[in-house]
Amino acid sequence: MLSSPILYSFSLLLSFSLIYHFSPQILPLQNPQNPLVDELDDLTLFKKALRPSKTISHLSTKNPTPKIAFLFLTNSDLSFAPLWERFFRGYSNLYNVYVHADPFSKVSNPDGVFKDQFIPGKKTERGSPSLISAEKRLLARALFDDPFNLYFVLVSQHCVPLHSFRYMYNTLFGHNILEAFTSQSRHQSFIEILSQDPNLPDRYNARGINIMLPEIPFEKFRVGSQFFALAKRHALLVLKDRKLWRKFRLPCLNIESCYPEEHYFPTLLSMKDPRGCSQYTLTNVNWTDCFDGHPHLYQAEEVSPNLVNRLRLSNSSYSYFFARKFAPDCLQPLMEIADDLRNLNLLFPCNFVVVNEAVLKVYKCQILFLLKESLNFVWTPCEWSGVE
Structure with missing residues (x-):
């Protein structure tokens, strides 16, 4: 007969085994992702996206029209889905929608244009390369899905459009559809690329002193907005990259200075094709009034036509297409003014600000003229002092 100490030891060992076996079912792991498995899954997806296009997937149309792929990166519900609708x-026939949602956030799948447009997602966290991986998955899925996706626009659940779809489409592609395909090598990517920032040294060394060498010397390190509009050739370039990714995927030692998603794309494109990028978002x-790394959050009481018009203003060649960050309760006031702003865009594809309730002062205006000598559209500048 077994002695008591041996029996107790056996019982204790059996208890540990049972706890180890059943604990994942009783207490689910907080982060059961496997970085190596995720990396291999991504590489498989990227290889598919980089193959020459022979067929068009069931999610796309067979109409040979250049399209904009809208890439939604989110970890919460798409509160502005009705506005995007x-x-x-x-x-x-001019766009496709793709959504990457953190599977641990339990984001609901809305109807309409977002229905069944969620791609297989992985966990995303601030201060880690997981956001870069998510953005690359969106690019890969859009490239693989439809060869007519020629621009890839990254937005978040907190972004709202500031212009009509037609305004944005014509700005990116012009009015000659055939030329949009034949001139892809000249398509510009709209991504912010900054070389002068007081935080660059700390961010460069966030993974350790000189860890980024030799692939990325400090003088090549760049910063910029996370949100971009990439031309197709640059989207392909991102998926082909392995050299810089080996550095950016390393974990940060200084979390407070770790914002990989604000550095990877600007640095890569600045090193590979700086002239092909606008340098602005x-x-x-x-x-x-940012707080904890987050920008100002607009509230419902701040929303007005005047705010939307101010948010359009830019020091660059184009006015802003989108703005963030908006609280979910901004949806209703934005919906109320959306139709008016859309109609004004169709009439006057330009920037304007409200002077008072009766008069709009329109400036930087460009009116479209149809030349009688040809069927080509050209833009000519003009000034408007006021519109009743």
Whole structure:
């Protein structure tokens, strides 16, 4: 007969085994992702996206029209889905939508243009390369899904459009559809690329002193907005990259200075094709009262036509297309003014600000003229002092 100490030891060992076996079912792991498995999954997806296009997937159309791929990166519900529905209305053959949602956030799948457009997602966290991986998955899925996706626009659940879809589409592609395909090598990517920032040294060394060498010397390190509009050739370039990614995927030692998603894309494109990039973003973000790394969050009482018009203003060649960050309760006031702003865009594709309730002062205006000598559209500048 077994002695008591041996019996107790056996019982204790059996208890540990049972706890180890059943604990994942009783207490689910907080982060059961496997970085190596995720990396291999991503590489498989990237290889598919980089293959020459022979067929078009079931999610796309066979109409040879250049399209904009809208890439939604989110970890919460798409509160502005109704606003985006209105934005996309009537242009179903000119865009595709793809959504990457953190599977641990339990994001609901809305109807309409977002229905069944969620791609297989992985966990995303601030201060880690997981956001870069998510953005690359969106690019890969859009490239693989439809060869007619020629621009890839990254937005978040807190972004709202500031112009009509037609305005944005014509700005990116012009009015000659055939030329949009044949001139892809000249398509410009709209991404912010900054070389002068007081935080660059700390961010460069966030993974350790000189860890980024030799692939990325400090003088090549760049910073910029996370949100971009990439031309197709640059989207392909991102998926082909392995050299810089080996550095950016390393974990940060200084979490407070770790923002990989604000550095990887600007640094890569600045090193590979600086002249092919605008150096500025099309997404307006208000950093005047930022908190804990987050920009100003607009509330419902701040929303007005005047705010939307101010958010369009840019010091660059184009006005801003999008703005963030908006609280969910901004949806209703934005919906109320959306139709008016859309109609004004169709009449006057330009920037304007409200002077008072009766008069709009229009400036930087460009009116479209149809030349009688040809069927080509050209833009000519003009000035408007006021519109009743």
